[in-house]
Amino acid sequence: MSVRKLKSEPVKSSEITPEHVYLNRRQFLKAMGITSSAALLAACGVDGGPSSTELPTEVAAEAPVEPAVIPVDELGEAANTFEEITNYNNYYEFTVVKQQVADLAKDFPIEPWTIEVGGLVGKPRTFGMDEILRMFPLEDRVYRLRCVEAWSMVIPWLGFPLSALLKEVEPLADARFVGFQTKNDPDNMPGMFSMYPWPYYEGLRMDEAMHDLSILSVGLYGKMLLPQNGAPIRLVVPWKYGFKSIKSIVKIDLLADEPKTFWSAIAPDEYGFYANVNPEVDHPRWSQATERRIGETARRKTLMFNGYAEEVVGLYKDLDLTIYY
Amino acid sequence: MKRWNISWLNVVTHIGALIPLLVLIWDYANDNLTVNWIQAVEQRTGFIALNLLVLSLASTPVQTLTGYRPVHYIRRPLGVWAFVYAALHFIVFSVIDYGWDWSLLREAIFEKPYALVGFAALVILTPLALTSWKWWKKKLGKRWKRLHQMVYLAGILVIVHYAWVVKGTIITLQGNVLLPVLYGAIVALLLIMRLPPVKRNITRWRTSLQGRIHARRRMAS
Numbered sequence: 001m002s003v004r005k006l007k008s009e010p011v012k013s014s015e016i017t018p019e020h021v022y023l024n025r026r027q028f029l030k031a032m033g034i035t036s037s038a039a040l041l042a043a044c045g046v047d048g049g050p051s052s053t054e055l056p057t058e059v060a061a062e063a064p065v066e067p068a069v070i071p072v073d074e075l076g077e078a079a080n081t082f083e084e085i086t087n088y089n090n091y092y093e094f095t096v097v098k099q100q101v102a103d104l105a106k107d108f109p110i111e112p113w114t115i116e117v118g119g120l121v122g123k124p125r126t127f128g129m130d131e132i133l134r135m136f137p138l139e140d141r142v143y144r145l146r147c148v149e150a151w152s153m154v155i156p157w158l159g160f161p162l163s164a165l166l167k168e169v170e171p172l173a174d175a176r177f178v179g180f181q182t183k184n185d186p187d188n189m190p191g192m193f194s195m196y197p198w199p200y201y202e203g204l205r206m207d208e209a210m211h212d213l214s215i216l217s218v219g220l221y222g223k224m225l226l227p228q229n230g231a232p233i234r235l236v237v238p239w240k241y242g243f244k245s246i247k248s249i250v251k252i253d254l255l256a257d258e259p260k261t262f263w264s265a266i267a268p269d270e271y272g273f274y275a276n277v278n279p280e281v282d283h284p285r286w287s288q289a290t291e292r293r294i295g296e297t298a299r300r301k302t303l304m305f306n307g308y309a310e311e312v313v314g315l316y317k318d319l320d321l322t323i324y325y
Numbered sequence: 326m327k328r329w330n331i332s333w334l335n336v337v338t339h340i341g342a343l344i345p346l347l348v349l350i351w352d353y354a355n356d357n358l359t360v361n362w363i364q365a366v367e368q369r370t371g372f373i374a375l376n377l378l379v380l381s382l383a384s385t386p387v388q389t390l391t392g393y394r395p396v397h398y399i400r401r402p403l404g405v406w407a408f409v410y411a412a413l414h415f416i417v418f419s420v421i422d423y424g425w426d427w428s429l430l431r432e433a434i435f436e437k438p439y440a441l442v443g444f445a446a447l448v449i450l451t452p453l454a455l456t457s458w459k460w461w462k463k464k465l466g467k468r469w470k471r472l473h474q475m476v477y478l479a480g481i482l483v484i485v486h487y488a489w490v491v492k493g494t495i496i497t498l499q500g501n502v503l504l505p506v507l508y509g510a511i512v513a514l515l516l517i518m519r520l521p522p523v524k525r526n527i528t529r530w531r532t533s534l535q536g537r538i539h540a541r542r543r544m545a546s
Contacts, residue, residue, distance in 0.1 A: 084360045096501055099359045149492075151361055195499050263492075266499045285439045285489050287432055294360045298424050 105227035122170030136160035159217035175254035277306035342406035374410035408454035439489035
């Protein structure tokens with residue numbers, strides 16, 4: 001298994017992000033009413049009416065426009081299209097049929113939205129989405145996403161490091177794990193009648209959560225996240241199987257002990273707590289050695305830690321990855 | 326009249342079995358198979374093969390239950406069509422999905438239980454489909470029946486294959502297991518209905534019921 005060499009520093013994708021995506025991003029921020037000028041105009045009530053009222057709907061209703069220059073990740077892999085990313089989703093709260101999630105989730109209410117951060121922290125706090133967007137500068141991160149079902153995509157996320165949010169609440173010394181919970185909203189999530197231990201729950205070890213690659217994402221392709229991708233805010237941990245990157249988060253707990261996570265509660269021998277992408281450790285029933293990148297026909301070899309080995313291998317140097325899968 | 330009944334049922338069977346293939350081709354041509362179309366084709370062909378095999382396994386029990394003999398004549402075409410879709414399923418898996426890469430295929434089929442049981446079911450169905458012609462039936466005589474009883478094993482393997490491919494666990498009934506459990510229950514029921522004592526009892530119960538209905542009709546008229 002050859003692992004491609006990466007730069008040791010996480011790539012600043014600003015070098016490769018096309019300009020108009022940035023323009024979109026600015027529009028996005030403006031839409032959320034959080035650029036300083038918009039705030040100022042709104043505060044003064046001078047000429048701020050038209051622009052600040054029409055932008056949000058404009059952005060939300062905007063048809064997906066493919067950028068002229070396709071974003072690429074640090075390996076030079078082109079991002080999947082907006083169409084692909086928003087129409088092939090695993091989100092079992094809505095349905096297990098991937099191509100139907102977009103339609104079933106389109107009216108999922110995401111306003112108002114708060115995230116309660118508590119547990120072993122010095123300053124427990126409930127953040128509103130507007131606060132979050134004001135507090136944490138957004139970055140473009142083009143990441144590979146590898147599903148445990150052996151397909152993958154490249155996605156240009158917009159988000160901020162999870163560590164930035166965790167630092168705000170001042171984790172206590174005995175906080176060794178971080179747990180995340182998806183919104184528990186059966187009235188608006190038609191798939192929640194099925195036989196699963198709802199609500200969806202995921203977890204990371206503290207050092208994984210503090211790693212710079214771990215982000216909370218609020219957008220992709222410079223636009224706000226759509227519900228099928230985990231709006232309004234989701235985790236993205238690119239070196240782990242996709243199911244770790246929990247969607248539509250309402251609660252974050254800092255914990256002393258490893259939490260019971262959704263899939264490992266269902267089948268502990270098949271879905272471990274760590275769930276690191278690893279071509280050498282198979283799912284008991286199928287191989288993880290290869291994957292199909294959406295949009296391609298031939299299979300590719302799966303990379304160790306999904307190609308992020310250099311950045312994250314240090315986290316696991318004392319761990320037997322065949323036992324802690 | 327009876328002859329016509331049988332051929333009519335045969336024509337319906339062949340057309341019915343062909344329609345899902347036409348729908349699949351239509352969906353492919355119209356880009357209706359998700360962005361992961363190879364997997365969609367695999368899942369679709371597998372599910373159609375499963376349904377046809379279950380229908381084929383159901384013809385004898387349906388005859389036992391209803392006494393309607395013509396259903397007996399469609400179990401062969403249903404079985405052959407199940408094989409056609411299963412073969413298509415395997416071809417898409419090995420040629421398109423795995424690009425006929427032997428090292429990958431060997432790992433996928435022989436080192437992983439879920440593909441292995443599916444492959445075993447196909448291996449069983451192949452000689453059954455090839456010997457399904459009248460000529461073979463005459464030539465093999467008694468052995469033909471014994472050979473074709475292997476379809477029960479194929480049915481069980483296909484259910485295991487289906488149950489193993491979904492996310493979740495059957496034992497705790499958690500996850501995506503509703504359909505595999507349902508199909509497993511149907512196949513189990515169909516096999517139980519073939520057990521001689523069960524079959525005898527069903528036939529006895531049916532004939533007595535039919536006798537009573539007849540008697541009542543006669544009394545009424």
